Amino acid sequence: MPELPEVETIARQLRGLVVDRTISEFESRWVRLTEPEPAEVVGARLRGRRISDVRRRGKFVVFDLDGGEALVVSLRMTGKLLYGVEDVDERYVRGEIRFEDGTALRFSDTRKFGRMAVIDASTLDGNGETRRPKMPLHASLGQEPLARGFTVAWLRALLRRRPRAAIKVLLLDQRAIAGIGNIYAIEALWRARIHPLRKAGSLRADEIARLHEAIRWALRKGIRLGGASPSDYVDARGNKGRMQREFQVYARAGEPCPRCGRAIVRSVVGGRGTFHCPRCQRVPRA
DNA sequence: CACGGTGCCTGCCGGC
DNA sequence: TGCCGGCAGGCACCGT
Numbered sequence: 001m002p003e004l005p006e007v008e009t010i011a012r013q014l015r016g017l018v019v020d021r022t023i024s025e026f027e028s029r030w031v032r033l034t035e036p037e038p039a040e041v042v043g044a045r046l047r048g049r050r051i052s053d054v055r056r057r058g059k060f061v062v063f064d065l066d067g068g069e070a071l072v073v074s075l076r077m078t079g080k081l082l083y084g085v086e087d088v089d090e091r092y093v094r095g096e097i098r099f100e101d102g103t104a105l106r107f108s109d110t111r112k113f114g115r116m117a118v119i120d121a122s123t124l125d126g127n128g129e130t131r132r133p134k135m136p137l138h139a140s141l142g143q144e145p146l147a148r149g150f151t152v153a154w155l156r157a158l159l160r161r162r163p164r165a166a167i168k169v170l171l172l173d174q175r176a177i178a179g180i181g182n183i184y185a186i187e188a189l190w191r192a193r194i195h196p197l198r199k200a201g202s203l204r205a206d207e208i209a210r211l212h213e214a215i216r217w218a219l220r221k222g223i224r225l226g227g228a229s230p231s232d233y234v235d236a237r238g239n240k241g242r243m244q245r246e247f248q249v250y251a252r253a254g255e256p257c258p259r260c261g262r263a264i265v266r267s268v269v270g271g272r273g274t275f276h277c278p279r280c281q282r283v284p285r286a
Numbered sequence: 287c288a289c290g291g292t293g294c295c296t297g298c299c300g301g302c
Numbered sequence: 303t304g305c306c307g308g309c310a311g312g313c314a315c316c317g318t
Contacts, residue, residue: 001311032294059312076312078296092296111295113312137313164288174313182311231298231310271291272311 002075003059004145004179005222006233006241010081011056013236014105017083018063021099022050030094033107034116045118046071046097057124058141058178070121072138073107078232079114082106085238110232128175141178145215150177152212159208163201169270170200171215180215182272183228183250188214190249195281196269221246249275 002010026046028039046065053064061081063071073081082088083105095107095116107114119138127149128142143150143158158177162170170176171185180188189196191214194207203211227233227241230251234240248258253266257277267274 003312074313077310109295110297111311113295115313162288169289172312270289273309 001077001181001183001231002079002227002233003181003184003222004056004219005184005225005243006227006235007056007059007061007075007179008223009227009241010075010236011054011061014061014063014081014083015054017236018051018099018105019054020050020052021101021103023047023097024100025096025098027096027098028094029096030109030112032112033095033114037117042116042118045069056179057138057144058174059181060124060138060141062121062124064121065118068121069118070124072117072119072124074115074138075109076111076113076115078110080108080232080234080238081236082108082234082238083236085236087238128178137174140175142174142176143178145177145179146219150212150216152209155212156205156208159200159203163199165200166196166269167194167198167200167203167211168196168274172270172272177215179219182274183230183247184215184218184222186250186275187248188218190214190276190281191217193280195283196267196274196276197283249277251275 023046026043028034033039034042049065051063052066055062061073065071088106088108092108092110093106094109094112097105123139126140128140143154168185168189171180188211192207192210194211222228222243225241225243225246226235228243229240230244249264252264253275255264257264257280260277260279262277262279264275265278
């Protein structure tokens with residue numbers, strides 16, 4: 001499940017691999033891959049375009065194209081972007097971008113949740129403030145947590161704006177902060193010693209500062225270790241990450257908390273599996 | 287608007 | 303051994 005560190009890893013690799021290459025052909029092998037746009041329309045917009053940069057915005061991989069447009073790829077749960085990988089399982093290849101030099105970038109996605117679209121690159125620039133009903137997610141992404149703008153003061157203001165939301169639900173809201181997924185939200189809350197169900201508006205100043213530091217710590221560690229591969233994730237070269245070895249609480253129900261030794265508890269918050277230490281992360285007083 | 291529930295998908299795993 | 307329900311979870315979508 002690619003989150004910010006995994007997508008960052010992929011984008012950095014691809015930047016060194018496909019920048020300056022010109023697209024000669026786009027092939028879709030899954031009818032919903034480019035939905036709601038037909039694959040032929042996307043193909044027509046990609047053909048002949050040179051990739052000028054590859055970057056990450058939230059959990060999206062962004063391929064900037066000459067002319068101000070960009071190809072955005074949402075990997076969702078099991079999406080992979082593979083370049084120069086030999087043993088690709090053809091059953092799960094949902095799309096392919098071929099280049100004029102004969103090389104190809106392949107999109108593999110077991111569960112078919114991933115999507116691709118060609119968009120106006122400028123729609124990625126906002127910080128969530130432009131959100132409107134029915135606006136696509138990529139056009140209303142929130143603050144980048146590793147950017148300079150993500151300060152303790154900014155986080156405090158966000159929590160004040162959404163005081164009733166459970167803190168974990170808020171961390172996962174891509175329109176608030178872009179890029180945090182279930183794993184890194186869980187790890188950050190554990191490090192900050194904050195219970196996932198705490199109301200955002202109830203956090204004290206010292207807790208907000210700890211959370212700010214913990215978010216950056218978790219994400220940077222994930223990037224440094226090449227992402228987390230508890231199951232499916234591989235980078236653009238087909239290699240697994242190493243962050244899964246460093247999980248403190250994620251998927252560790254029943255195991256001792258690395259900080260205090262108490263058994264880690266699994267629960268469900270916002271519909272997703274959640275892990276926390278019942279001693280380090282106190283239950284919010286009901 | 288915010289919030290909660292459901293569907294999308296497939297592989298995997300535990301129970302019988 | 304084989305079948306089947308449940309689970310994984312990011313996000314769109316829908317109802318309240």
